[in-house]
Amino acid sequence: MSVVLIGMMGVGKTTLGRQAAASIHYRFVDLDHEVEEIAGAKVARIFEEEGEDSFRELETLALTRLQGMKGIVLGAGGGAPLKEGNIELMREIGPIIFLRASMETLEARLSNSKRKRPLLEGGNLDVKLSKLYDERKEIYARADFTIDVDLMPRLEVIEQIAKVAQGRSQ
Ligand code: S3P
Numbered sequence: 026m027s028v029v030l031i032g033m034m035g036v037g038k039t040t041l042g043r044q045a046a047a048s049i050h051y052r053f054v055d056l057d058h059e060v061e062e063i064a065g066a067k068v069a070r071i072f073e074e075e076g077e078d079s080f081r082e083l084e085t086l087a088l089t090r091l092q093g094m095k096g097i098v099l100g101a102g103g104g105a106p107l108k109e110g111n112i113e114l115m116r117e118i119g120p121i122i123f124l125r126a127s128m129e130t131l132e133a134r135l136s137n138s139k140r141k142r143p144l145l146e147g148g149n150l151d152v153k154l155s156k157l158y159d160e161r162k163e164i165y166a167r168a169d170f171t172i173d174v175d176l177m178p179r180l181e182v183i184e185q186i187a188k189v190a191q192g193r194s195q
Pocket of ligand 1: 032033034035038057068102103104105140141142143144146
């Protein structure tokens with residue numbers, strides 16, 4: 026089995042996913058990293074030089090290349106489920122978990138993050154985040170499972186992800 030993590034930037038898809046994968050000897054795959062491999066360029070540069078649409082095309086291509094992969098925990102970029110067909114491509118890889126957090130949690134994490142996020146550059150972080158979340162929440166709700174990371178102890182979140190990845194949930 027495999028599992029796919031979706032949710033807003035800063036929710037912890039990478040850190041939680043990496044730890045869940047390690048706990049069951051699965052491989053953690055970061056979709057942004059896959060895109061960077063394909064493009065031979067960093068996410069920020071792809072946005073800058075090719076624009077968001079090209080980046081989204083690359084996400085779809087990366088998801089296509091991951092089809093059939095077993096034993097992975099995939100952390101998808103926050104906008105990856107938006108493009109038509111991507112949710113279906115994700116579900117072919119494994120069940121989808123939406124990691125949900127409050128705006129306060131996301132803001133706190135993002136203001137300490139070293140990762141460059143082109144969609145949050147300039148302007149007011151909370152305004153940008155809320156707008157993105159409003160546009161995305163219905164799509165995130167299409168996940169098979171939702172975990173509220175604010176409400177559950179971190180170790181339990183990791184355990185839940187690992188369980189779903191192994192097909193042991195519910
Ligand atoms: C994006 C999220 C980022 C990255 C890109 C766009 C988004 O990934 O794919 O900056 O549209 O939400 P993370 O969610 O891993 O930060």
